[in-house]
Amino acid sequence: MNWKSWMLPGAIFIASGCKIQYQTEKIEYRAESRDIREGKRLTMLVCGSCHYNFETKDFSGKKLEDSPGIIGKIYSANITRDPEHGAGKYSPGELAYLIRTGISRTGRLMPYMHRPNMANQDLDAIIAYLKSDDPAVQPSARKAGKTKYTPIGRLGLSMVKAGEYRDSSIQKPKSDAVLLGKYLVDNLACYHCHSKSFASLDALDPAKSKGFMGGGNKLRDASRKKIRTPNLTPHATGIQDWTEAEFRRAITEGVAKDNSVISYPMPLFPELTEEESAAIYVYLKTIPPIKNKVKR
Known part of the structure; x- marks a missing residue:
């Protein structure tokens, strides 16, 4: 048996021990912004490319066709206010933790969500929007599909270092x-x-x-x-x-x-x-x- 024939079994063995689940930290976060209009604009800019479904005209997620097949089939999450199938159960603190660290309330690592350098004013506006009554975040039970990583995809994801939560004092630049x-x-x-x-x-x-x-x-x-x-x-x-x-x-x-x-x-x-x-x-x-x- 040559070395190539060992690649997939080896990847499966290694991936079986890969860590893609983490302990979450409970934090208190008070979103001061109530600017829903700006929150929607920012949510479209920051989250829309993955989570906004143009067919259903909401943030119920979709299949990410651009992801290489070698890592598996990837679907973005439903982030509408549905409590079972969306992000309805997320508290402001859990949303802040997800965006600051890339770790969901269930401990799942989602590195593409990681925005450690986002200013509080933008984070506040996004959280306010996700908790709003805007039609695009109204509760939807739709599930785009179930993400299934290949062993290589799971291995690659495990190599991404999860972020540590930190309160941000970053201010959004205005004059420069x-x-x-x-x-x-x-x-x-x-x-x-x-x-x-x-x-x-x-x-x-x-x-x-x-x-x-x-x-x-x-x-x-x-x-x-x-x-x-x-x-x-x-x-x-x-x-x-x-x-x-x-x-x-x-x-x-x-x-x-x-x-x-x-x-x-x-x-x-x-x-x-x-x-x-x-x-x-x-x-x-x-x-x-x-x-x-x-x-x-």
């Missing part, structure tokens, strides 16, 4: 465009897809992620065809020659510099203000350029 852009790239999780690999992300300091914003991460489009994410650094193989207007059109309308349509899984962010999209553009122009020509 570069800092606002950095904040948005972090909390919109742009770097998740546009860095080299999900396996080498740094949630606490995103700029330390391997190949930060240089693209090349492997995903799948809507037809399950393998694709790589584009380079968004200020290099000739990235967005060096893009104008601010071209960049805004790309991320809010889905039309690239060459007028081609930007395909799934790139989400659109029409909720971004002109100030915010300009800040992201300005920030990306300040990061170290990476030579990485990604074939589209």
Whole structure:
């Protein structure tokens, strides 16, 4: 028996001992914001690409078609106010804990939810919205599907370090465009897809992620065809020659510099203000350029 024949059994054996469940910590959290309108805008920006279902027009979840088959079938959770099938039982403290650490109230690790650097004002607004009477978060018993990780997927997930809860004193930048852009790239999780690999992300300091914003991460489009994410650094193989207007059109309308349509899984962010999209553009122009020509 050669070494290749041992790979899957070995992965299964290792994955059987992988830790993807954690003890949760009960915290008291008082959300001071009651800005439901801003909360909805932020929830669409931060959570919408995974949890908003455009067919049902609510946050009842969907299958994440862009996830590589090697890690399994992944479905986003229902985050409507349904107490059994959604997030209705979550207290404000449990929602804050989930977003700050990536750990659910049941102890399940969900690293894509991890936003340790989100300002309290934004976290408050999101929590207020999720607890609101808005139609998109009205209780829905719909379940998109059951996530099933492969042994390799379970192994990979176990290698992601769960976050530790910490009260954030972070203030959302207002007067500095570069800092606002950095904040948005972090909390919109742009770097998740546009860095080299999900396996080498740094949630606490995103700029330390391997190949930060240089693209090349492997995903799948809507037809399950393998694709790589584009380079968004200020290099000739990235967005060096893009104008601010071209960049805004790309991320809010889905039309690239060459007028081609930007395909799934790139989400659109029409909720971004002109100030915010300009800040992201300005920030990306300040990061170290990476030579990485990604074939589209």
